[in-house]
Amino acid sequence: MIDWANFTPWASLAGGLLIGLATSIFVLLNGKIAGVSGILGSLIRPVKKDILWRLAFLSGLVLAPLAYGLFAVLPAARIEANSQLLIVAGLLVGLGTRYASGCTSGHGICGLARLSPRSLVAVIAFMSTGFVVVYIMRHLIN
């Protein structure tokens, strides 16, 4: 059953096109993949010549809500997880994305757009555990 009350087809499609514009700028001008986990995680043991552009990309990402806020009110975000859950989730996401060399941006968007079989496998894998964990949390525990 579709959640018609929360489904936002046009806004999501428009946001997606904008994300596509960002990845396009990055590959055509800078020659790089816009994979967020790699850009952030590679700063932990940094290669000197790559530090500045990584920080610049991340600054843009972090400042995005402020830029958006200049023109419109930020959409509400509802977070169901408590602090303990956020910490466990963060650790898993950090560890898993680096071990898999990519996350929803690097594999899910850039990888699939490059028709990479590796990325297709990654997307199927992370969506599978995502589905299972949400099923357990929403339908078995609650």
Add this chain to the structure above:
Amino acid sequence: MHIFTAFLTGLIFGVGLIISGMTNPSKIIGFLDIAGVWDPSLLLVMVGAITVSYFAYRKASALARPLLGDEMQLPKSREVNRRLVVGSLIFGAGWGLAGYCPGPALASIATGAHEPIIFVIAMIAGMAIYELMELFFNWK
């Protein structure tokens, strides 16, 4: 100049995430809840982003070098290995627990909410654990 375009990429990427609704964890959970009332919004984000990117990568593969750089740095690995699968399974579990993945979490830490900050600190710790494992245990 390439530093500025990196900044611009991050900014547009983040605004795209906000407009698409992906910075709202309950929308991510709504997508992952296929057994409940399902919110397919994330699929449309992917369709939009992948369609545009597809043409950009096709164009990029025909270029000798990027417009502002010396070389195209596209991933060369084609191997489906344990790292890829196990890492993605771990990532998906964390994604389902909180409804955050790296991009939307980073694009939420300047909103004033404390939850994304907690998540991002833990995520960086998780990334640091990965680096330590690789460095000291030759983790492959």
